[in-house]
Amino acid sequence: MLTADPPAAARYRALRQEVRAGHAERARETLRKMSAEIRLKIVEMIAGARMGHLGGDLSVTDILVTLYGGVLDLDPERPEAPGRDRLILSKGHSAAALYATLARCGYFPGAELGTFLAPLSPLGGHPDRRKVPGVESNTGPLGHGLPVGVGCALAARLRGAPWRTFVVLGDGELQEGSNWEAAMAAGHHRLTSLTAVVDRNRLQQGARTEETNALEPLAAKWEAFGWEVRRADGHDHAALLGAFAPAAAGRPVVVLADTVKGKGLSFAEDRAEWHHKVPDAGQVALARAELKEATR
Amino acid sequence: MAPQGPRRGAGRAGPRGTEGGDAVNGPTLHDCRQVFAEELAALAREDPRVVAVCNDSVGSGNLTAFREEFPDRLINVGIAEQNMVGVGAGLANGGMVPFVSGAGPFLTGRALEQIKADVAYSRRKVVLCGHSPGLAYGQLGPTHHSVEDLSWLRAVADLTVVVPTDREQTRAAVRWAYAAEGPSYLRIPRFTVPDVVPAGSPFAPGAALTLREGVDLTILAIGSLVPRALAAAGELAAEGISARVLNTPFVHPLDEAAVLRAAAETGALVVAEEATLSGGLGAAVAALTGQRHPVPLRLLGVSGFAPTGDPAFLLDHFGLGVEDVKRAAREVLAMAAARTPAPAV
Numbered sequence: 001m002l003t004a005d006p007p008a009a010a011r012y013r014a015l016r017q018e019v020r021a022g023h024a025e026r027a028r029e030t031l032r033k034m035s036a037e038i039r040l041k042i043v044e045m046i047a048g049a050r051m052g053h054l055g056g057d058l059s060v061t062d063i064l065v066t067l068y069g070g071v072l073d074l075d076p077e078r079p080e081a082p083g084r085d086r087l088i089l090s091k092g093h094s095a096a097a098l099y100a101t102l103a104r105c106g107y108f109p110g111a112e113l114g115t116f117l118a119p120l121s122p123l124g125g126h127p128d129r130r131k132v133p134g135v136e137s138n139t140g141p142l143g144h145g146l147p148v149g150v151g152c153a154l155a156a157r158l159r160g161a162p163w164r165t166f167v168v169l170g171d172g173e174l175q176e177g178s179n180w181e182a183a184m185a186a187g188h189h190r191l192t193s194l195t196a197v198v199d200r201n202r203l204q205q206g207a208r209t210e211e212t213n214a215l216e217p218l219a220a221k222w223e224a225f226g227w228e229v230r231r232a233d234g235h236d237h238a239a240l241l242g243a244f245a246p247a248a249a250g251r252p253v254v255v256l257a258d259t260v261k262g263k264g265l266s267f268a269e270d271r272a273e274w275h276h277k278v279p280d281a282g283q284v285a286l287a288r289a290e291l292k293e294a295t296r
Numbered sequence: 297m298a299p300q301g302p303r304r305g306a307g308r309a310g311p312r313g314t315e316g317g318d319a320v321n322g323p324t325l326h327d328c329r330q331v332f333a334e335e336l337a338a339l340a341r342e343d344p345r346v347v348a349v350c351n352d353s354v355g356s357g358n359l360t361a362f363r364e365e366f367p368d369r370l371i372n373v374g375i376a377e378q379n380m381v382g383v384g385a386g387l388a389n390g391g392m393v394p395f396v397s398g399a400g401p402f403l404t405g406r407a408l409e410q411i412k413a414d415v416a417y418s419r420r421k422v423v424l425c426g427h428s429p430g431l432a433y434g435q436l437g438p439t440h441h442s443v444e445d446l447s448w449l450r451a452v453a454d455l456t457v458v459v460p461t462d463r464e465q466t467r468a469a470v471r472w473a474y475a476a477e478g479p480s481y482l483r484i485p486r487f488t489v490p491d492v493v494p495a496g497s498p499f500a501p502g503a504a505l506t507l508r509e510g511v512d513l514t515i516l517a518i519g520s521l522v523p524r525a526l527a528a529a530g531e532l533a534a535e536g537i538s539a540r541v542l543n544t545p546f547v548h549p550l551d552e553a554a555v556l557r558a559a560a561e562t563g564a565l566v567v568a569e570e571a572t573l574s575g576g577l578g579a580a581v582a583a584l585t586g587q588r589h590p591v592p593l594r595l596l597g598v599s600g601f602a603p604t605g606d607p608a609f610l611l612d613h614f615g616l617g618v619e620d621v622k623r624a625a626r627e628v629l630a631m632a633a634a635r636t637p638a639p640a641v
Contacts, residue, residue, distance in 0.1 A: 129419070153386070182383075185373050
């Protein structure tokens with residue numbers, strides 16, 4: 001089991017305070033820089049391991065950064081604190097994005113990211129809560145996160161506890177029926193503490209979602225299941241911060257976050273082949289240049 | 297041969313007849329589902345973290361009284377087993393102690409990946425309660441039989457698999473699972489059974505129970521096969537055969553020491569269970585003794601999809617009657633005496 005990195009946790013607390021201080025433009029700028037740093041880490045991890053799911057990592061980065069940077073009530077030095085907010089990454093193949101974010105928050109030392117996918121590394125291809133603090137549930141097979149999130153939200157209600165539960169889903173993942181079992185239950189129980197976030201990058205492993213097994217009309221589907229539907233630019237931190245506000249209609253909230261697979265890398269954006277393609281040396285150099293520019 | 301063979305008893309006094317008991321009066325039979333419900337309610341009174349989660353199976357899971365007493369703590373997710381198990385994992389994440397109940401075939405088959413990933417691999421303490429296990433649904437057919445559950449769940453790492461036999465063990469299983477650190481699967485017997493396990497018997501992994509002493513061979517049995525094994529051992533004694541009856545309610549992890557001791561001390565084994573032969577208790581015993589202490593061995597269990605029939609008929613159909621256990625016992629003794637490899641079946 002990895003252990004916390006207290007100095008990094010302190011830096012994270014300072015960042016979160018700044019984001020929450022109320023100055024919208026400064027918050028957006030802080031989160032934008034954090035996203036660029038995390039994207040750079042992701043590229044380095046995948047280039048180093050020669051394996052990974054780059055496209056989905058980069059599409060979900062701003063969602064994770066906004067949640068950790070400005071929304072979730074967490075203490076990386078007490079990852080199992082009973083009253084913590086829960087984030088379940090249902091699209092477990094975006095593990096690299098989660099690891100880079102957790103390390104930035106101080107759940108474990110950033111140096112550990114260099115072991116990504118190496119033999120015996122705690123940082124495997126899909127997150128394992130036995131090894132990585134901050135991971136709430138072991139995901140990888142799709143369609144697992146939302147039912148677990150429903151259970152977390154029910155537990156909060158039974159205990160009279162104020163914690164919120166966020167489940168981050170891929171869009172292709174919504175083809176799994178278990179999501180709709182859970183969506184139905186959350187709507188029935190009016191689980192207002194539950195927020196689902198759909199990383200709507202419109203691509204699944206081999207093709208567009210709408211060409212594979214169409215999801216649209218997606219908002220209407222969630223509405224029909226009893227959810228409050230919000231739509232946001234999934235790369236606009238300020239828009240995401242607004243969308244992650246508590247439920248306003250007595251129903252669970254789903255944020256349909258419009259994203260771009262491979263976001264941030266000119267050569268990878270919105271291209272299906274970058275689902276799990278590994279950048280070559282030239283592409284890594286280009287990515288570094290583009291992302292370093294974005295951190296400024 | 298005693299007069300109360302299972303075939304003759306099949307139509308009497310409830311779906312499983314009175315096999316193993318007195319032919320005239322029969323043993324007193326009890327409903328383990330009732331005990332399960334009582335024990336769960338008792339735990340819920342003691343511990344506010346205890347919740348029940350079910351898939352529309354409030355009635356068949358005997359949870360009606362629980363719902364009346366704890367309306368907020370009976371979570372009925374409807375007919376949705378994958379969500380049910382995931383919800384259980386989430387409740388455990390949130391500090392609750394969920395007992396996730398459903399008919400065995402749907403709980404284990406439909407939600408197998410959730411059991412693997414959300415519960416066992418995520419190390420969430422969820423108590424999975426499989427109701428109406430084995431062939432209990434009889435005439436409803438193979439879709440409703442839960443004979444694969446032990447094979448499926450023995451294959452999942454870090455999940456304890458428990459098959460209680462009677463009221464005593466059902467009560468003990470619920471208590472044990474509640475107190476255990478990790479997740480578990482309990483098979484809750486559906487039909488009335490006699491009390492065969494002495495009150496106060498130890499109940500823990502590594503605490504297999506010798507229900508009858510014997511020196512010539514050992515009959516390992518679980519669940520519905522325990523009364524039959526005891527009946528067979530009683531009848532074998534009349535033939536001059538001394539059969540030990542060993543009960544291993546913990547199918548996984550298996551009490552390896554007790555099984556190896558039985559192999560060493562009695563030199564021959566029969567394993568009897570209401571589950572598929574491919575991966576249940578018998579397969580576990582075969583793998584263990586085959587590698588560590590090979591002895592003549594016969595495995596009695598279910599193979600293939602069942603034809604139409606009530607549970608008692610089906611047990612006999614699959615060779616799980618008292619006579620079948622006796623025959624297997626004689627076979628392993630003959631093999632042991634001949635000290636030759638097992639003849640082809």
